[in-house]
Amino acid sequence: MRNLIFFLGMVVGLTSCSTYDYYAVSNKPINASRYQTYAWLPESQSKTTSVYNNDIATDKIVEAAGAELDKRGLKLNNNNPDLLVKYTVTVDKEIKTYEEPVYYNPPARLLPRVSYYRGRAIYYYSYADPFPVYVGSRARKMQVKEGSIMIDIIERKSSKLIWRGWAEGEVNDAQKAINDIPMVVANIFKKLP
Numbered sequence: 001m002r003n004l005i006f007f008l009g010m011v012v013g014l015t016s017c018s019t020y021d022y023y024a025v026s027n028k029p030i031n032a033s034r035y036q037t038y039a040w041l042p043e044s045q046s047k048t049t050s051v052y053n054n055d056i057a058t059d060k061i062v063e064a065a066g067a068e069l070d071k072r073g074l075k076l077n078n079n080n081p082d083l084l085v086k087y088t089v090t091v092d093k094e095i096k097t098y099e100e101p102v103y104y105n106p107p108a109r110l111l112p113r114v115s116y117y118r119g120r121a122i123y124y125y126s127y128a129d130p131f132p133v134y135v136g137s138r139a140r141k142m143q144v145k146e147g148s149i150m151i152d153i154i155e156r157k158s159s160k161l162i163w164r165g166w167a168e169g170e171v172n173d174a175q176k177a178i179n180d181i182p183m184v185v186a187n188i189f190k191k192l193p
Contacts, residue, residue, distance in 0.1 A: 020169035020184055024191030027162045030072070030083075030153065037077035038069055041086035041154075057178050061087050064185035065151055072192070083162075084154040091147040091171055098140050103132040147171035149181070151188055165191045 040062065065085065066076065074083065108129040115122045150166035165188040171177045 020167045020180075020187070022165070022167050022187050022191060024163065024165040024188070026164075026193055027160065028155075029193045030163060035082040035155075036073070036075060037081045038074050038083040038085050038153075039076065039078045039081035039156075041084050057089070057181060060178065060181040061089070061149065061185060064182040065189070068186060068189035068192075072189075081156055084156050086152050086154070088150045088152075089148070090150075091145050093143055094146045095141050096144050098142060099137045100140050101134060102136050102138050104135050105132045106130045145171040147177065149184055149188065151185070163192060165189065 065087065069076075069085070108127065110125045111128050113124055113126045115124065146168065147170070148166055148168045150164065152161055153163040154160065155162050167184045167188050169184075
């Protein structure tokens, strides 16, 4: 029973691993004593494909980022904000090179064999199917979609960017990419000082 629970825990842990890489750069620490309010800047033109270029993706990004900012004590105020927040989504096509192993499968054959039974030799044939032999690797190029979500926090008084966080990853399935938006945005904000 313990092994089953351990195995299920490992499966859940491995399937919940993210395929995204997260980065952040900061100019100043964002503390609640200095900044209390934020507002969203209008959406900027970004190089998107149909994956993120819809209202559902936009709403998920804004809701997830708003929830993360609310957790940090910031309140939405469109009239006189301390911080301005904007996001940019890009999806580019890239060529990635993968190394694939190459195996040689020797042909199967019949081999003569000798066995002894009660002092007499018995001759027979046995079928031999050898294992594949690793002979090297081959480079394979594939076109993949590389997507990124970038969130900028700008100090309104000085108009300077004070924090930028972003995530990069492959976007192979549009439905999965949109469903992953809240988790991706939450992980971006984990980098917020």
